[in-house]
Amino acid sequence: MYRILEYFILFAVVILLQVFVFDSLQTGRYFTPFVYPAFVILLPMEISGWLLLLLAAATGVTMDVFMGTPALNTIATVFLAFCRPGVLKLFVEKDVLDEGGIPNIARLGTARFIRYSTALLLLFNAVFFVLETMTLTGIGYTLLRIVLSTAASAAVVYFCQLLFVIHKSKI
Amino acid sequence: MYRFLLFLKKILFVLLFAVIEAAALHYYAGSSSYNQAKLINASNRLAGGVYAGMADVRRYFTLGRENRRLTEEVASLRAQLDAARKREAVQPGLPELPFAADSAEFVYRAARVIKNSLTRSENFITLNRGADDGIEPDMAILTGGAIAGYVLHCNARFSVAMSVLNTKFRTSGRILGTDYFGSVYWDGHSYDEVMFTEVPKYAELQAGDTIVTTDYSAIFPPDMLIGTVVDFELFNGTYYNARLKLFANMGSLNNVVLAGYRHREERRELEERTERN
Numbered sequence: 001m002y003r004i005l006e007y008f009i010l011f012a013v014v015i016l017l018q019v020f021v022f023d024s025l026q027t028g029r030y031f032t033p034f035v036y037p038a039f040v041i042l043l044p045m046e047i048s049g050w051l052l053l054l055l056a057a058a059t060g061v062t063m064d065v066f067m068g069t070p071a072l073n074t075i076a077t078v079f080l081a082f083c084r085p086g087v088l089k090l091f092v093e094k095d096v097l098d099e100g101g102i103p104n105i106a107r108l109g110t111a112r113f114i115r116y117s118t119a120l121l122l123l124f125n126a127v128f129f130v131l132e133t134m135t136l137t138g139i140g141y142t143l144l145r146i147v148l149s150t151a152a153s154a155a156v157v158y159f160c161q162l163l164f165v166i167h168k169s170k171i
Numbered sequence: 172m173y174r175f176l177l178f179l180k181k182i183l184f185v186l187l188f189a190v191i192e193a194a195a196l197h198y199y200a201g202s203s204s205y206n207q208a209k210l211i212n213a214s215n216r217l218a219g220g221v222y223a224g225m226a227d228v229r230r231y232f233t234l235g236r237e238n239r240r241l242t243e244e245v246a247s248l249r250a251q252l253d254a255a256r257k258r259e260a261v262q263p264g265l266p267e268l269p270f271a272a273d274s275a276e277f278v279y280r281a282a283r284v285i286k287n288s289l290t291r292s293e294n295f296i297t298l299n300r301g302a303d304d305g306i307e308p309d310m311a312i313l314t315g316g317a318i319a320g321y322v323l324h325c326n327a328r329f330s331v332a333m334s335v336l337n338t339k340f341r342t343s344g345r346i347l348g349t350d351y352f353g354s355v356y357w358d359g360h361s362y363d364e365v366m367f368t369e370v371p372k373y374a375e376l377q378a379g380d381t382i383v384t385t386d387y388s389a390i391f392p393p394d395m396l397i398g399t400v401v402d403f404e405l406f407n408g409t410y411y412n413a414r415l416k417l418f419a420n421m422g423s424l425n426n427v428v429l430a431g432y433r434h435r436e437e438r439r440e441l442e443e444r445t446e447r448n
Contacts, residue, residue: 075192081188
């Protein structure tokens with residue numbers, strides 16, 4: 001594996017951002033920006049499946065301990081990781097995929113990166129909020145939360161990914 | 172052989188996914204609010220100091236409002252004290268002040284909210300005081316005479332409490348000035364409103380009615396404010412369901428008072444023994 005240190009820093013940054021910034025911001029019931037899935041979204045494209053799942057599980061468990069959500073973050077993050085190869089295949093051309101590397105705007109292009117990350121975040125938010133609500137009454141309300149939170153998450157993940165690109169170009 | 176390995180690799184991915192998700196779902200299904208509070212308190216060992224520091228910074232921006240609130244509370248307590256003194260003067264034979272007798276049933280502690288979630292279905296409040304400061308599970312959290320939650324789990328330095336804004340929160344409420352009761356819970360929608368249900372249809376419920384805590388609770392002192400009725404409807408012609416506007420401003424909890432019921436253990440023991448028989 002390469003860039004282990006950088007991914008380690010990214011992991012720490014997204015967890016700290018989520019715990020101390022986005023979870024402390026009182027953004028309202030409809031609006032929960034998730035930044036930490038950025039870690040799983042930005043893992044190298046050629047990563048092996050089992051490692052992807054294990055890293056996602058580790059991320060989820062860390063967030064669960066901080067948020068006090070028993071396994072909720074783990075379930076959603078591992079689901080995101082499970083869907084990632086499929087979503088990548090759907091939005092990214094085969095030659096880019098084969099080339100590998102970090103799936104950021106430099107490699108995928110802005111439009112494709114936004115589509116790729118938003119699709120994954122939508123799946124993540126859907127699992128998270130449906131499980132959290134655990135009821136089908138007020139499904140419209142849950143859907144609204146999913147859509148708005150996905151939009152907010154996509155925005156913060158986009159900025160997070162920019163940091164990663166700037167950071168890389170400096171080295 | 173290569174194909175087989177590829178197949179194995181694919182299967183491994185799905186299998187691993189299924190195993191992790193099954194374990195996580197199993198844990199999720201079996202978890203209680205107490206487990207969650209314990210989990211948060213475990214992370215407080217690491218992050219608690221940071222939360223406290225951040226709360227300190229935030230506190231500076233609300234000092235003015237907080238001061239005003241405290242002054243108002245002092246004024247209202249003074250008014251109550253004067254009224255009680257007057258009553259004593261009118262009836263010198265009165266053996267004990269009723270509120271004094273009540274207050275002896277509870278111990279009070281002060282604490283500050285250092286973390287307070289609002290955005291989830293199950294919200295928790297983290298306090299900067301723990302077991303070392305005399306905080307115990309089941310103490311009520313009061314802000315300006317209104318309920319905000321109760322303590323679930325304490326470690327030495329921090330406590331985690333269930334917020335009123337937690338879909339697992341339950342208590343009973345009484346319409347002030349009557350003897351009609353109902354149950355209070357949060358439906359998970361708005362963070363300044365809770366539901367007040369199963370109110371007997373004979374209660375003459377009106378918008379604007381004040382709902383307070385009852386004597387039944389082993390957690391909340393009686394007659395603490397919960398909320399005022401916003402609107403209500405008759406359900407099935409049998410009971411009322413009402414929406415309450417909370418008195419506690421959950422979005423800006425800061426200094427809170429904790430009330431612990433002294434005879435909780437005795438009471439619980441007695442109730443359990445009676446139920447068994």
